[in-house]
Amino acid sequence: MRLALDLLIAFNSLAVARASSISQPASDCSSLLNLTLAPGYEVSNAAIFQSETLNASGIVNTVALCRVEGTIHYGHDLAPGDDGPNTLTWNLYLPKPNDYNGRFIAVGKDHPTISMDSSPLRPKAVSLLDIPLGNGGYAGEIDEASMMTQLNLGYAVAGCDSGHSIAATGNSTSAPFLKNNAEVKAWIHDSIAMTTNLTRDLTTEFYTETPAFSYYYGCSTGGAQGYALAQLYPEMFDGIFAGSPGNWYSHLILSFLWNGLHTQRSGYMSQEVLDFITTKVVSACDHLDGAIDGLIENPQLCKYNITQLECASGQNSTTSDGAVECLTSDQISATKAIYDGPKSTIDGEEIYPGMSLGSESSWLLQETTLYTTYSALILKELVFDRSSYNVSKFDWGEDVLEVDQIASPLIDAISSDLSAFHSRGGKLITTQGWADPFNAALWPIQHRNQIQANMSGINASDFMEIFMVPGGGHCGSNPAYPHVPGTYDVLDALALWVEQGVYPAEIKSSDPPDGTNTTRKLCPWPKNARYVAGDVDDWVSYDCA
Ligand SMILES: *[C@@H]1O[C@H](CO)[C@@H](O)[C@H](O)[C@H]1NC(C)=O
Ligand SMILES: *[C@@H]1O[C@H](CO)[C@@H](O)[C@H](O)[C@H]1NC(C)=O
Ligand SMILES: *[C@@H]1O[C@H](CO)[C@@H](O)[C@H](O)[C@H]1NC(C)=O
Ligand SMILES: *[C@@H]1O[C@H](CO)[C@@H](O)[C@H](O)[C@H]1NC(C)=O
Ligand SMILES: *[C@@H]1O[C@H](CO)[C@@H](O)[C@H](O)[C@H]1NC(C)=O
Ligand SMILES: *[C@@H]1O[C@H](CO)[C@@H](O)[C@H](O)[C@H]1NC(C)=O
Ligand SMILES: *[C@@H]1O[C@H](CO)[C@@H](O)[C@H](O)[C@H]1NC(C)=O
Ligand SMILES: *[C@@H]1O[C@H](CO)[C@@H](O)[C@H](O)[C@H]1NC(C)=O
Ligand SMILES: *[C@@H]1O[C@H](CO)[C@@H](O)[C@H](O)[C@H]1NC(C)=O
């Protein structure tokens, strides 16, 4: 503990030293408008904002900045050019030189916005179902709140709309950008690299010095973008944070479809039924890690037999006052299908991992919105190119092969060969909630195992780690677990690893939705936090074992 604190102090003073080492005067902000740029690149605005004058979704700039805005026109082959029919829109925030920490960071699209009531086990169904498509997984806007957060830490920050506008993400029945292969390719694979190519040069121009280190920070679709960068642009970033990664996007949407189709009609489970399951599962497995804290530390060690929740013959599934008592056999079957995940009808192979024990109370999204918005649109517009495609007819054999052939090359970033990123000294950190309502929590673990298997003689821990979050949601807290901290101290850990070679043996999480001072220890998988002694709500009471 002591050691980690000392290093953190050392790290912060490094930032100060670096900033004060910039002796040359920075370029004037507005002069960035006058640069001669290669064809396709355009700076449309460059202006100074004093501190406390910009507000991005409630996050206000605490430092003065030069805000630069512009576009990149790109063609069918994604090459920038004045006549490129597609447009990427970007922003660059440059803190004033004495607030600059010498580092560049590109932020990817963060997670879909889901506002939910934070009372235990009671998401507000109405807002839960109201996920905006644009700037959720489909992006289309710049994540200015994420940019502002990094700006206030002293980073030069770039962000983009992922290569298409919010209008191109359409509505619940049509997403026009999915019909444009260049835009589809830019979305996850290339938009951050295109943006970084230009904005990092502008950063160098402004401070008259190349950034000392370059980072990428993104979660959800942004996490997929992070793996794409490590795979396709291994030289570009020194450190990558890729949270809750949807990097096997083509099969992630098949898991949405599987879960959605298995819970229609008699397999449907209301929020009350889902809460009932989670309560039973958590109370059976909470103690396994030695701390009774309303959480399953490692769901893989929980051997809960869900069949015991099935109604006895003649038993009503609810009591006379409406409380859930047991599950119907169709609900039990649906539950098992979701834990198992989709399987191919050709060879029984896993198509995507299943959801984990303890995540049930968040499944309403899987039952309703995710398959209609993501699976149906991607299958209809990108894969089968048929306006009338009926997802209920999806063939879990042949159609999976079609998805692999058409969608995977455009939207997946699942190479197990990250050796180029490893050999240039890159570091990658992933966080993943065990109770993520979107992603099967096991996927990042499986993918890391694939990467490890590809590296003979090298320990993948030399350059990448996954931090699983017990009771964690999608890129932050899960409303069903309001006592679980939702802010992960990943960027400091990543920068220490990149810049000083300090291995991230643990990460602190804080800020639970319940407003308490609870902190928890996140450990590099396969290690888990183990209670040692002291306050169960204080991260120092645990070690990683
Ligand atoms: C930018 O160029 C314009 C027109 O050439 C000129 O008037 C202006 O002074 C220049 N601005 C800066 C900051 O160099
Ligand atoms: C920033 O905007 C949010 C709404 O997005 C508002 O609630 C908040 O009061 C604003 N903060 C400041 C300092 O203007
Ligand atoms: C969705 O967008 C398509 C294409 O623009 C349009 O034809 C359709 O009417 C829209 N549907 C809804 C529900 O707004
Ligand atoms: C980035 O710039 C380099 C050098 O100009 C170029 O080769 C590469 O294609 C560019 N990449 C993207 C994604 O724009
Ligand atoms: C699970 O529980 C059911 C019902 O209680 C029981 O019939 C079954 O044998 C159990 N399965 C296992 C693997 O323990
Ligand atoms: C089950 O309980 C519900 C709610 O109390 C009631 O409406 C229904 O009639 C009961 N069904 C049976 C078969 O008892
Ligand atoms: C889609 O297919 C299912 C299963 O065959 C069928 O029940 C449903 O009516 C179809 N939906 C439409 C809109 O055709
Ligand atoms: C790693 O992956 C690459 C690309 O798929 C493959 O060519 C190579 O054989 C793999 N190496 C090992 C050791 O598995
Ligand atoms: C890989 O490195 C990690 C972190 O140092 C260590 O915990 C783990 O035991 C190593 N694994 C192997 C197989 O050496």
Ligand SMILES: *[C@@H]1O[C@H](CO)[C@@H](O)[C@H](O)[C@H]1NC(C)=O
């Ligand atoms: C958290 O708050 C509780 C009660 O308010 C207090 O007893 C405890 O010492 C605090 N813990 C930490 C680590 O600050």
